[in-house]
């Protein structure tokens with residue numbers, strides 16, 4: 349049967365939202381080709397308890413690999429574990445997250461399968477899977493036809509919305525395949541693990557050079573905290589100055605994001621920045637220059653000083669959240 | 673050290689794009705093409721490593737049509753010693769096929785380090801570096817924003833989601849290069865003259881089956897024209913109302 353194998357990415361003992369998105373996409377693909385969805389989840393002891401949740405989103409079977417080494421991304425072991433089981437599937441689906449970016453091409457090479465990365469939609473007919481992928485730094489939508497018996501497909505975070513398709517999955521616990529981890533993680537910096545990731549956050553509040561100094565990012569952080577479900581982003585002007593880490597950069601050469609709401613604070617809206625956020629559902633811009641190009645793409649613009657507007661907005665958002 | 677750098681020729685990322693006649697390619701009229709941004713960083717990293725660490729060789733590789741020779745020459749004018757052109761007729765969007773062609777060529781090259789860009793501007797896929805590493809059976813570090821090599825081992829910093837990490841790995845290895853690591857130098861006049869005499873070898877690319885093909889290209893839908901809600905803090909109540917009732921995101 350043409351089944352679909354999905355890598356349900358986890359963090360610690362939780363399934364990530366991008367993992368659920370992948371299960372939903374795999375479900376749609378399996379329905380189109382008339383097969384089952386088999387989810388593979390790896391994590392430290394405790395992850396097995398999450399298998400049922402994958403059934404909720406449409407997994408017919410769940411392979412659970414509990415292994416202390418999976419508290420972090422053990423690239424070679426995970427790749428070997430998935431590749432060993434993937435051979436007879438129609439497709440392997442995974443998120444285009446930091447992990448999936450690394451994992452996808454490894455799987456494609458190991459399985460000698462074609463890969464389409466960072467896709468925003470997919471459909472199947474016969475031996476062809478057709479996908480859309482924003483290329484040219486989001487400036488051109490490319491439709492690709494992927495042929496062959498097995499394809500590796502990685503999904504842009506937030507492009508697919510987790511949808512319930514409940515069933516009780518068969519579960520099977522599996523052991524990790526043997527592999528030598530040649531790349532050793534010596535240190536994780538900034539202690540930011542567990543922070544809401546830019547690729548996953550429903551709301552992103554981003555700051556630009558208009559904030560003038562690194563300490564003023566407190567304004568942006570406070571606004572993000574008021575939303576409660578927000579991550580903080582930045583422009584290259586800001587990461588170049590070292591006010592924020594490079595991993596926060598949004599744009600052509602940084603992260604490309606599609607949140608429900610993107611709030612641009614003191615950002616001019618250079619074409620390279622827009623390349624990273626113009627697919628957000630709703631864009632709000634706060635800038636003192638009415639001619640700033642960001643206002644051309646903002647659904648809602650406020651012309652004003654960030655030092656005045658942002659604290660007022662933070663208070664108002666906090667109030668609005670209280671009313672819920 | 674013997675360092676290989678795989679580079680791509682892509683259109684200038686600041687261009688405004690139009691879709692070409694048959695709807696499955698960009699219209700190349702008037703576009704400027706150059707070395708991909710990340711490939712430029714990778715070349716600079718290779719040059720600096722060999723300058724710091726004494727005698728070495730740097731070699732650039734590109735899979736593409738004849739036009740990539742111009743890009744390979746540019747790399748040599750920056751200081752790269754020689755170039756290999758793996759020839760195909762047109763652009764290839766199948767990352768695994770490109771990786772196979774590169775791996776076939778790199779396999780017997782005896783390189784200590786093989787560098788790639790984090791992703792290429794046109795494909796924006798982050799496939800080729802990692803897939804090539806896997807085909808070669810080499811350790812691979814993706815998206816390095818810092819790289820040091822000492823006594824046969826590498827240390828790199830990677831920017832991952834919401835954090836950075838420091839990783840250590842043995843050579844030979846594949847590393848894909850993120851921005852911020854080094855600003856690519858401009859070719860000097862002397863470099864440009866010298867590049868004309870440096871060896872550029874051309875051979876057919878061994879792609880294998882091409883299983884990913886472009887069916888269509890289109891420009892993303894324009895966002896509807898923006899709207900100014902108001903001026904200063906006085907606009908905040910109306911903004912919040914719109915976010916709640918119209919956009920329904922609050």
Ligand SMILES: Cc1cc2nc3c(=O)[nH]c(=O)nc-3n(C[C@H](O)[C@H](O)[C@H](O)COP(=O)(O)OP(=O)(O)OC[C@H]3O[C@@H](n4cnc5c(N)ncnc54)[C@H](O)[C@@H]3O)c2cc1C
Nearest residue numbers: 556557558583584585599600601602614616620636653654
């Ligand atoms: C190849 C290439 C790749 C690039 N990649 C990226 C990328 O990935 N991401 C990215 O972001 N950039 C990228 N850039 C840089 C980009 O071109 C811009 O330089 C950058 O985005 C500008 O950042 P900014 O908006 O913070 O700063 P500025 O352009 O300086 O804008 C600051 C804005 O703040 C406003 N402002 C100032 N004070 C206040 C105040 N008190 N209240 C309200 N508003 C105020 C100003 O009116 C101005 O509009 C790239 C550039 C190149 C050439």
Ligand SMILES: Nc1ncnc2c1ncn2[C@@H]1O[C@H](COP(=O)(O)O)[C@@H](O)[C@H]1O
Nearest residue numbers: 678735788789791792795797798799800
């Ligand atoms: N045709 C090619 N020839 C040589 N190197 C390439 C080619 N395509 C991609 N690369 C390398 O692989 C990196 C990632 O490309 P991609 O996987 O297409 O995003 C690029 O930055 C280049 O270093």
